[in-house]
Structure formats: C-alpha cells, structure tokens
Amino acid sequence: MAEEFDPSTHPHRRLNPLTGEHVLVSPHRTKRPWLGQTEAPSAPSLLKYDPQCYLCPGNSRSGGQKNENYVNTFVFENDFAAVLPGPPPTAPSVPHPLLQTEPVAGGCDVLCFHPRHDLTLARLELSDIEHVINEWVSIYLRRGKQEGIKYVQIFENKGAIMGCSNPHPHGQTWSLSEVPTLPATELASLARYAADPASPVAEGAPRGADGKPCLLCEYAHFEIGVAEAEGRVVVKNEHWVALVPWWATWPFEILLLPYHRHITSIDTLSANEKKTFADILSRVTKRYDNLFSTSFAYSMGIHQSSTPGSNDEAHLHLHFAPPLLRSATVRKFLVGFELMAEAQRDLTPEQAAGRLRALSEVHYLDVLEQEAAARTEA
Structure with a gap:
C-alpha cells in the first residue's frame, strides 16, 4: 500500500500557472551535507559618501557626465544601455528560416534610490521608499508613452553575486520596442x-x-x-x-x-x-x-x-x-x-x-x- 503523500518529505512537482512551467520539489534533500562553493560575506559597512562611486551625488560617471547633487532620487539614461533609441533598422534578410533576427530599440534608465551610498531599501525611511515608488511611476509613464515602446521593465539587482556592479542603492528600467x-x-x-x-x-x-x-x-x-x-x-x-x-x-x-x-x-x-x-x-x-x-x-x-x-x-x-x-x-x-x-x-x-x-x-x-x-x- 502506498504511503500517504506528505509535501514536506515526498518529492513532487508544482505548476506555475503564470508560465506553464513546473518545479520539482525535493524536501528530503535539505538534510544533505554541503561541500560546494561559498560566497564571501557582504561588507558590514560602507561609506555614506564614496568619492569614487559613479552614482553618488556630484560625482562624475565613467563617460564624464556629472551627477546632480540630488537629495532624494536621481534618474539618468544608462551610459552603457543594452538597447539604443529608435526607430530600429529594418530586419535583414535571413540566411535560413530558422535563423530569425528582430531589431530592437528603446532606452535604459538608472534610478538612484537615495544619495547615501551605504543604504538599501531595507534601511530607507518609508518616505524615502515613497520617493522611489513615485519615480518608478514617472519613468513608467514617460517611457511607456514614447512612440515605438511596447514594454517597460523596472528592476533592481542587489548584491555582487547578482551581478550588481555598484553597492550604491539603485535600480534600472529597460524600455523596449517588443515585449520580452x-x-x-x-x-x-x-x-x-x-x-x-x-x-x-x-x-x-x-x-x-x-x-x-x-x-x-x-x-x-x-x-x-x-x-x-x-x-x-x-x-x-x-x-x-x-x-x-x-x-x-x-x-x-x-x-x-x-x-x-x-x-x-x-x-x-x-x-x-x-x-x-x-x-x-x-x-x-x-x-x-x-x-x-x-x-x-x-x-x-x-x-x-x-x-x-x-x-x-x-x-x-x-x-x-x-x-x-x-x-x-x-x-x-x-x-x-x-x-x-x-x-x-x-x-x-x-x-x-x-x-x-x-x-x-x-x-x-x-x-x-x-x-x-x-x-x-x-
């Protein structure tokens, strides 16, 4: 006779109705020892202002542009944008039907959450987080109404292990001519x-x-x-x-x-x-x-x-x-x-x-x- 199913111990699959994909859940494996890679703990403290940081107020960025001496949030177009302003060029002829190319245009913005270099969303005052939310709304409306823009993605990468190149509290917005x-x-x-x-x-x-x-x-x-x-x-x-x-x-x-x-x-x-x-x-x-x-x-x-x-x-x-x-x-x-x-x-x-x-x-x-x-x- 089969055991009674217990989701806390028995392997099973769960469906994500948003994507149609499954995830395999293996709860019994939490007991296995770990001998794999570890990541260095994050630094316990940072400077409130870092003169070398390209996101701190008043500092120069790598392209020579100078940041405003902002006191709340600060938005600028990404100096190394993943997509470029439109209109996009005409799609080239393809060498084979399996090798499709679709030109994409758009814009990328950086949003600094706060002038303090050492803070994150977790340590901001609620009023400061409201400034961030209002800026998200502003970027979404501005980019979303641009001709040719079909999608606006707001996101934040936090931490070096997530590919974040700068600990200064910030996020990004990528706006594209196609829906990803x-x-x-x-x-x-x-x-x-x-x-x-x-x-x-x-x-x-x-x-x-x-x-x-x-x-x-x-x-x-x-x-x-x-x-x-x-x-x-x-x-x-x-x-x-x-x-x-x-x-x-x-x-x-x-x-x-x-x-x-x-x-x-x-x-x-x-x-x-x-x-x-x-x-x-x-x-x-x-x-x-x-x-x-x-x-x-x-x-x-x-x-x-x-x-x-x-x-x-x-x-x-x-x-x-x-x-x-x-x-x-x-x-x-x-x-x-x-x-x-x-x-x-x-x-x-x-x-x-x-x-x-x-x-x-x-x-x-x-x-x-x-x-x-x-x-x-x-």
Missing part, C-alpha cells in the same frame, strides 16, 4: 484565464476588468485565507501581500502583489496604496537581511501592463528572486537538471515562508547599533 519573453508569457496566461468562463473565482475574490476572472486576484485571495501554520504568506498589510509562491524556484523567493482589488499597473495606485506599498517593501527587505544577518542579495522586477493602459488582464506584481540558500555564504545554482530539464528546489515554499515570517522587522544592523550605544552608555 517572460512577461509576454505571463500576460498570455493572465489573458487566457480572464477569457475562460470556466476559470474559478472564489466568493469575495476581486475580479479583473469588466468583472472577468483574474488569475492573480484569485491566487492572492486563496493564499490569505490559508491558515498561517500551513501557509505561504510572509507578511501583509491593508492592500498588499508578500508570499513565497506555491511554485517558487528560488529558496526564499517572494511574490508581492495587491490583494484587495485588481490593479493593472503602478500608475493607477492611490496615495494610500503607495504608502502601504512602501511599508511592505520595507518589511520584506528587512526580513531578507535579517535571515542571515547580511545585506541579502536578490533580483527584483515589477510585472504589470506592458505600457500604461495596454493590458486590462495584467495584475501588478513583483518578483523577488534571491539566490542565498543555507547561509550568507551558500547560494543556490541553477545548473544540471535545472538547465537541462526543469527548475528544482529542496526547501518547500511553506518552510521558507515560515522562516521568513518568524523574523524580526527590526533590521539587524539597527539592533547592533542599539546594543553598541547601550554598552557605551554603561
């Missing part, structure tokens, strides 16, 4: 769900445009109703929920999204929704840093309507993909089976959510500073 593969796949999945009259909609769950079903409205509504001990929710507030998704690939992956109503893009957020957005970004990133008492590396991206008003079926959400697995020095690699077959993880999403949920929302560096001050006074 991953968001195109997600938008197609959301559109199919909205168009299918058989798509499930729970009582009380928000609906999308014209009362149609919304995949992410439905998913978020389900997750916030799961008992905490069994669930994947890490933190939520009045408007937003951050959870380790059922289909997570990365060990401590986070899906962050509004759950109270269908929101297609950041430009449609109310003033109060921006405040609660800042609140949950702060709480999530603090928990990340507190997990291994380090400046937690991740890639974060905002998925929403391709451009303002373009996709009614889109539901605003953020993906956080962090590589750290067991400690501040042990990371997950997507290799072998994961490159050749499908994604795989050991720690279950429920276990990961439980660990993140149990963490303090007081940043570990603030605790260390308070302890040092107390010793000095004593």
